[in-house]
Amino acid sequence: MPTVLALETSCDESAAAVVRDQRVLASAVASQVEEHARYGGVVPEIASRRHVEALPGLVEQVMAESGLAYGELDAIAATAAPGLVGALLVGSVMGRSLARLHGKPFLGVHHLEGHLCSVHLGEPLPPGPYLVLLVSGGHTEMIRVDGPGAYGRLARSRDDAAGEAFDKVARLLELGYPGGPAIQAAAAGGDPRRFPLPKGRVSLPEGGFHPYDFSFSGLKTAVLRLVTQLRAEEQAGGGPGGSAPFPLADVAASFEQVVADVLVQRTTRCARDQGLGTLVMVGGVAANRRLRSGMEQRCRELGLEWRVAPLAYCTDNAAMIGVAAEQRLRQGARSAIRLAVAPRLALEEAMRLYDTQAPF
Template identity: 40%
Template sequence: MNQSKMNKINILAIESSCDETSAAVCSNGKILSNRIATQAVHAEHGGVVPELASRAHMQHIVPVVDVALRQSGLQLEDLDAIAFTQAPGLIGSLLVGGQFAKSLSLALNKPLIAVNHMQAHVLANLIPDQKPAFPFLCLTVSGGHTQIVKCTRPTQLEMIGETVDDAAGEAFDKAAKLLGLPYPGGPLIDQYAKTGNPHRFQFPEPRVPGYDFSFSGLKTAILYFLRNAGTAQVYKEEFTATELERKRFIDENLNDICASVQSRIISILLKKLSKAAADLGIKDLCIAGGVSANSGLRKAFTELGKEKGWNTFIPDFQYCTDNAGMIAITGYYKYLENDFAGLDVPSMARGF
């Protein structure tokens, strides 16, 4: 046995839920490597194409795992378990990572750990040395999910709020598409918003009870607003502006539009999180998920935390988007509780 392996729990993790092929290695909860291969093939299609994503995963998974292992300084025989994303995600993509993990588990005779992608986003906040105290709340925001999760301990998570229709990430992507921005458009809205006036244009805020969210109405409001070149009320359905007028309006006001859209999405998110924190009396709050990489959200969350007296936590950028580091840290805590899966565990498109 490798001397460096003694008294350590080493886990190889694989993430393949959508269009990122990622592998990571952690030792006693410390991330030693976190490698991600992106799939540029989807840009020309304006979104992720499931079949192309699956093929790209098959091309990337072996070299990505190889690089992650070499960077960690560990060998296959040093591993104690193989963790992988079981759900949710694109089923074809999940199957590639899942079958690879199962094959490796069988070949090495190592335990298999099935990880929920959304739970892993929450636990990405446990990767840094400075961690939130239990119980904490996490606002998890991505292209397909918007949730408020109460975390009592690493393996005890309760979703107390979620979107009733579209996710916040979808609102960003839809707005970007309407503005004529290339895919992926969310980061571009963030970029243009930095020099825009967030109070220039007003968009509606949905009235949803409790801690749940809704973004479908906002998406519709943005659609009508842009098609009327900002000259009519947000919800007026009669499109009176010509295509040339709409294009000119967007070109002349792009930064302010992006700032106003982003400001509204962020206010919707943080108002619900603030309500949950006040009702439950929880002071340690986190954000996670792909949209948590948004600079406007990170800044507003930090500033609100200072105002409210919260202890705020935000994962490093590499652990916000889809990555195997968060799968590894989740796998580590599941390993401590002997929460292992059989080779017959199914990959699932939905979950949590």
Template identity: 50%
Template sequence: MAPPPEHLILALESSCDETAAAVLLEGRRLLASVVASQVEVHRPYGGIVPELASRRHLEALVPVVSETLRGAGVDIGDITGLAVTQGPGLIGSLVVTLSFAKALARARRLPLVGVNHVQGHLAAVHLGDPRPGWPHVGLVVSGGHTSLYLVRGPASAELLGHTRDDAAGEAFDKVAKLLGLGYPGGPEIAKRAEGGDPAAFDFPRARLPESPFDFSFSGLKTAVRTRVEGLRDRAAAVADVCASFQEAVVDVLVEKTLAAARRHGVKNLVVCGGVAANRRLRAAFRERAAPEGFTVFFPPEALCTDNAAMIAMAGYHRFREGPAPEADIDAFSRLPR
């Protein structure tokens, strides 16, 4: 019989509205990744309802874990360590899976590490190929987060700047709702933007010179609302509004990330989180980074949105280089400022 692997990690993620599990072998080979989406549950409300999300996690967690183990071709007895999202996120959603992980760790006598969800997004790029080295500047851009980090190693990320109000993905959702495009808003806006003129509306870009690596999207959102309310034929202008709004968001994200890389003398950039799947964002980074000698890395598109594979990778680094596994861990809803 072959010896057991050094690290066969089962990871769990439920920070928001996806119930996810993954199995990662030796920090390189992803054996299985399963995500149960709640989009249809929340679509009628135009956004996530926390109580419904928590209840759905309770229903989906055991089936998702079972499907993941089957897909990986392993048994729970083969697992050598557990990793679980500790926060930030919806506290009710986090507690469901954290409680399950703690009970499983105790029952199976497995080491357990809590993983910062944002660190998970930053780690997702190491599940693709090629992989960046360290240090690099990392942009985490999603429905709940828009932050810049100087990433010096697998367990070391220094916050350079963050959003002062809406996250970029949240702004996409709110503008989509304003335009009557449905939920989730990011893909809807991106789809309609393909047929629009990104220069049709001159929407503002928040520069924030006193805090050059912070973001703000509330003024942009207000400008879109004001302009849309003044249109005589809103339906005819939707594509142009979407393209112009998207371009304003993309412009700020790219500009500030490149500025951070210049400031810190770093040539590798990582762009991760759900909004990193946006094609215009990817194209803009490649167009503007290459002439200055920067190399941009994105996670595989399927691993941009919330998933447990990224938690497994971050957990692997915790086991290898971070603090000792915790006997007891608690969920947290927000990152400290």
């Protein structure tokens, strides 16, 4: 039962956790949301500085809560790719320093592999292979998982990730950052079918459309046009107190519904076409209530096994990085102590993080 101290600093969440045999012994996250909200998105330089300030205290906290000494750890892990390069460096340098100081193996972990492993922190999974919908602020992908480290991407977004679309639409609606929770709150009580919005499709060179791939940039543009039209009508009707008040809840609900519909329809179709009986959903957008409800209902109708990462581990956290590191440890993997970081690295290249000679 390997025990791992894991660090996560790929974007704007500083996190540390101690994990043993897919159980969280201690976990702590320092969010930077309030600071970045004033800019409407993550400012990389600020994120890096805040990681430097927060991470040492988080490590001290989780080690104390776990009741373990460094000598009882089997390895130390940190996210090495992909992400904001400055942010990644903070966690990587600290993880490698602690590993060398305490004579422990170091593992650099692929952030997306961490998300794939987050589901193991909840209910046990049926035997694989299975299909994962990874849906977050930076990624929207369907990935076939045949076993630990055995991944194959079946679909992706060709432009904005779903979480990125939530952030941009929230900005249009002046709801603040991050967009997912803000739109979910604004959509409460709204009519999700009032405004028909486009379900972006990806054309194929030979004609027709890709059956699974996503596109959300056209949806964002459609919402922009709708908002412009509705605000003009509001102004013509005499403003918020006039005859045409801006229907914020209906717009938010309509946007949220079409994103959920697209994700549910294409993912369940892919699972059926690929003969995969289990569907898993992970990532920050997996916390959205409308999406979770729609996916659960459709999987029940189709007889698919359904799993979703626990709410506490949908957004970026270090526990999922620890579980991914555990899996790699069981395979005998180690990272070179000189391993740097990669802001861009495909999941299919994750094994490069465990080359005996650091690839970067």
